[in-house]
């Protein structure tokens with residue numbers, strides 16, 4: 001093997017690895033010290049580009065949030081990537097960038113494991129853009145930009161859908177005519193890097209209970225639930241696309257398809273208009289008319305008049321959908337041992353957690369109010385038959401580790 005092939009496979013001391021996590025409203029970036037074994041969970045540098053798709057996208061580094069930099073709203077992804085690359089270059093100081101890991105939301109039926117990117121894989125993954133229009137194009141844009149700028153730099157795609165390869169067929173199938181299945185119209189599931197992290201960290205945190213009947217509630221801008229048994233996905237609320245399941249910041253979640261037909265046939269909305277409505281103008285934003293974020297809506301509930309009323313109904317609907325879907329997953333699991341909240345809202349909103357848990361009284365779920373307010377790792381009361389936890393997710397670390405393993409030839 002040549003020296004450069006060996007360097008591709010194994011990082012040397014001091015080598016760094018960049019992870020890009022393109023979400024629906026943000027790009028999270030993290031730089032890891034790839035030369036250390038085991039890979040440290042904390043990055044050496046990280047940050048977040050926020051407000052992608054909105055009027056005021058901005059770039060910020062963790063620890064320097066007050067120095068938020070405005071980005072060109074017409075080309076936010078390009079501007080963001082340029083900033084991130086500048087930031088990486090400033091931190092290399094003679095060290096080598098070993099690889100770039102990307103969270104790619106959709107791997108379709110073909111990619112159940114991370115894959116090294118090249119032009120052919122890129123073309124393949126572009127085929128899944130219609131299945132994840134809020135996410136897929138942007139991750140692929142970043143990959144394409146880097147393939148052109150630094151063709152020798154290894155890039156690896158790590159898929160949200162991959163963790164759900166254990167779903168049984170009865171959870172994967174859509175009740176359409178059978179040949180839809182063979183055409184790839186099936187439930188894939190998302191947020192898999194987050195659930196993969198949970199499968200790693202929950203046994204460390206909670207011991208054997210994590211291997212039992214467990215539900216993880218990933219509540220971010222996009223939101224889903226995953227039912228795990230023995231740390232494997234057995235059911236999940238997002239399905240064919242990232243529109244299914246829970247109500248989200250701007251997305252509907254599960255919706256009667258008859259409503260879509262009505263909007264198009266009777267109200268004459270075009271296909272593009274319906275797509276925009278379902279992905280960008282619905283959910284908490286659409287119902288409240290004010291914000292896609294619970295932290296903005298919660299204080300508005302106290303207001304008199306329409307603002308307060310709509311904030312209250314938006315949040316009531318949001319919480320009701322979570323409770324209903326948890327109920328459905330409890331039925332699939334045959335009971336519940338552990339419920340874990342994660343992602344932006346799950347990790348930080350004690351009020352949303354309290355409202356969800358109040359709806360789970362039928363399971364005997366009882367919270368310790370102080371622990372919940374403190375975002376503690378265990379927030380259930382000692383007598384609660386279901387252990388309830390809060391666990392910060394770390395999709396970037398999972399992507400970094402998968403990438404190192406793939407490049408070292410472990411896949």
Ligand SMILES: Nc1ncnc2c1ncn2[C@@H]1O[C@H](COP(=O)(O)OP(=O)(O)O)[C@@H](O)[C@H]1O
Nearest residue numbers: 023024026220221222293295343344345348349
């Ligand atoms: N400290 C916080 N308190 C309450 N909500 C928060 C906090 N931080 C983030 N959030 C909420 O989390 C959501 C974003 O979650 P995140 O997991 O970062 O989503 P994404 O990956 O899609 O960008 C937003 O609704 C945001 O308001």
Ligand SMILES: CC(=O)OP(=O)(O)O
Nearest residue numbers: 023024190220222242
């Ligand atoms: C799949 C998905 O909705 O991801 P995110 O929550 O990061 O937008």
Ligand SMILES: [Mg+2]
Nearest residue numbers: 023220221343
């Ligand atoms: Mg996310």
